[in-house]
Amino acid sequence: MSIHVMTLSHFVGLKKVLDAVQMEIDPHQKVALVGKNGSGKSTLLKLIAGELTPDAGTVQTMGKVAVVQQLPPDLHITLTDHLTPPALRQAREHLEAAESLLADPTEENLSLYAKAEEVFRELGGWDFSQRMEQLLSELGLPERQLLSQLSGGQLRRVMLARVMLENADIYLLDEPTNHLDVQGKKTLVQWIRDSSATMVLASHDRAFMDQVATRTLVLERGHLTAFAGGYSKAMQQKQELETAQMRDHQAQSRKVDALTQEVQALKSSARSSNTFNHKRAGNQALIMAKNKAEYAGNQADKQARAMERRVERLREQMPDKPYQDRQQLVIPESLPTQYPNDLVRLEGLDTFCTHNIHLTLKKGMRVALLGENGSGKSTLLKALQSSNPAVLIGSHVKVYFCGQHHEELQQHKTMLDALLYSNPKLKLAEVYNILGHLDLPRDPRMEIAGLSGGERTRLSLACLSVTDAHLLLLDEPTNHLDIQSIEALEDFLLAFGGGMVFASHDQRLVEKVATHTLTLQGQGHVLVDR
Template sequence: MLQASSVALSYGDQLLFDDISLTLNAGERVGLIGENGSGKTSLLRVLAGEVAPTTGEVQRTGRVAYLTQQAGELAGTVIEAVKPAPLRAAAQRYAQATAALESGTPAALSEFTEAEESYRLSGGYDFEVQAESVLAALGLDAGAQAGALSGGQTRRLLLAALLLSPAETYLLDEPTNHLDAAGLAWLEGWIQASPAAFVFASHDRAFLDAVSTHTAELERGRLTVYPAPYTEAMELRAVQRAAQERDFEAYRRKRAALEDAKSRVHSVARSAGQFNHKRAGNVPMLPAKNRAQAASQTLARQARALERRIERLDTVAAAKPYTDHRRLTLDLPPIAPGPLDVLRVEGLTVQRGEKTVLDGLNLHLRRGEKVALVGENGAGKSTLLRAILGELPHRGRVVWGAGLSLYAAGQNGEELAGFETLADALLDANDTLTPHQLYEITAQLFLPPPHTPIAHLSGGQRTRLSLARLSVTRAQVLLLDEPTNHLDPQMVDVLEDVLRDYAGTVLLATHDRRLIERVAGRVVEVGHLTT
């Protein structure tokens, strides 16, 4: 279906990736992973033909459909917006041919027959039923105006349009963004049942495990393909890297031994070549000198032989395996325990205009609990978090435990707004950090120095800064809204470690099933909290 051969892409002097080869056959589903900024979206655009590679080539068989992360301007109703372009053209021709039948001419009848056949082959008679089924599964109203949709709804609209466009190869960039549990289950089933080939960049590890047959990791400009879903692929990678580490250590020890032997032989050779007549005793001078020179030459040949062995060893040496050291290891004071009752919400009601988003909601949090809020899109998870923080008008009681300190983070890193430098953002999370610790944090997470303006950070660097703030905060309560948004799987693993080790109380709204499974001690569904 698709074959990339020795593909490289550069922007100016920056080489994004190099020597990438990928063969995609019908029915194969490749999960594309890599850290933020590694070039996953750029690689998908090259595979789709939207960007020409700097070197190499991509061969495609059949139609390729590409789901981008950005939407253009949308007009008309939702069902009109998801109608494929070939079907729209066929429908227009069919309508014109139908109107022309009034002339009664043979040419008009012939054109009507051809137009009707084209419309039928384009799926015109079945499209509306199929489209309404897909739109309903993704939580979209077929008759709504496309231009009035929210950001999340627009994202699902793009996904629906793609799924309704027949193709042999689908390239999906973060297809699970803004999908609730029902939408995710539907998408997984659709992909699993499709005979097409897929490449999808995603941070959703449960989704990758459910649908992928292969995992392709884009790391430091190179692509490594594992013949397994995400979790199994990461286990295979760990085994391979452990073997590489052993091979590299064996090479390093052998090289060090040869270098030591070469150094000793060189030393002895120099000593042997320096003839001392006082040490020759009563032996004739000339033979003694010749023997010393011969010994020196022999030792020099041995040293050159050792040098050649080192050179041969270097040519076949195991490469030093890459190790991701992005973990914070700071000696920070423990979090103060705080009161036993952290939060009590009674009869919380929130309205937006004439719509009631939350109605009579009750919730109780105790010290040390880690609670995940789940629910369909629009159920009110983000609204609940904002209401208990006092950011939205509401009715009912919200009572926090006395003296508690809170840390809140939004879906898109909104908590970084208003800070000028990395140091400002980190000190806001923990004002006891010393200048030395600020430099430790930025170095351990591969961030620029603390005095760097936040405006100069890349998207991946902003993500790591948010994780750093979360790691160092001494707040007793964390309120997190979709904390895995925009995180690559490696950074989600870091987030899991942070939340598992956190001694305080956590309330998070998330669709990430793996995060819920590994972190949450209790799951509550918004929409079912009124009792």
């Protein structure tokens, strides 16, 4: 139930994502793993699981390891068949075969049955169906459907359910809260808390990590730093540590600078003394005056060399300057400063999932759509973009939509097309500035089809951050974002002068940004002023 990682290094292509990483996780610990997108979190989990071979170092795990699969290998089976572990299915077949032999209750047949029953019991077979049904109900998953008939979000919950039903000693979960609604997260949190297994949770969900993590590992520039407690407590410790490191670094730097200036002064004195001026000798004998000057110069030079050695030792002992990530969102000054007061009004809007919605959205209102998966949040956002007569968009109000899978980018060919659609006033220099700060390809005319998943995410964020729209419609805007980007997004949304409607399962985002919440409940809805 423990994990030991020793001097682990690994390359992805030419990039060294892990550099002599050391990590020990004791039994029963629930460890959060955080870091920017591309920092190597998923790679580290695959190395621990044995799916990858490290370029250097070793990984040792004590106990059975379970991981969340990316996609089920066979989509043409039922949900219950997929969730039943192969070992348990085989144990059930052996038990049924042994049970059929009990018609002839010989000592051999009784022994076969006892052994088969013991294996089945140890695998949790007797209560497996009950546990599976309860878990499927809590996660809102249909029992009898084929996997091919499920949505992407439902498949993600299926993969999570598969892991939760396994009897493992170590669980490795990569973004386990993605696509989970409030009830799904509640089920996951309770399962983690109740489990005695060791868990490593790579996540960007801050509230979730605060709820379950007993320890937090921060992966940054290939190095791993451990902090006690959940995410918030770890970030506070990290900030205090970096502040202390910066203070020590600056104090040592000031000392080095002062001594360096003193060295320069001594060297200048030595040069001056060694350049004998007979006019300064006065009534002294010239030879005596010259010797005296040379002695003073030699002493100053000796002191300078000794002090230089001291400066060199101080430089070697200099505390490292804390790493400061300079990458941040750049919002050009060409954003609109005037927003109309009335943005949109819903007068009895009906959708497939909700009925008779009345809502008036004014400037400054930030409405969070809440509700379980399938309650109609995405459907309502689509309706707000439609020509439905119950949706009354204000005069000259520009609407910008940002989808959870970056659907807004599909209509554009190049990055420049997408950015200029978001804000036609952008200057080319501003476009280059945005691409540079978000680590996007430097050619604005590069086609979006050639971008990686992470680059599409950053481009979507860039388009949102520069839009000149008055009304924002956001569907799960924090999906695929790392914590740094989520916090930058929060700052932008709080500073945005127009209005917005956004659907999100990110509890912290809702708490920090929303001025109102609209909870969709079956055929009803509840608007709450926060």
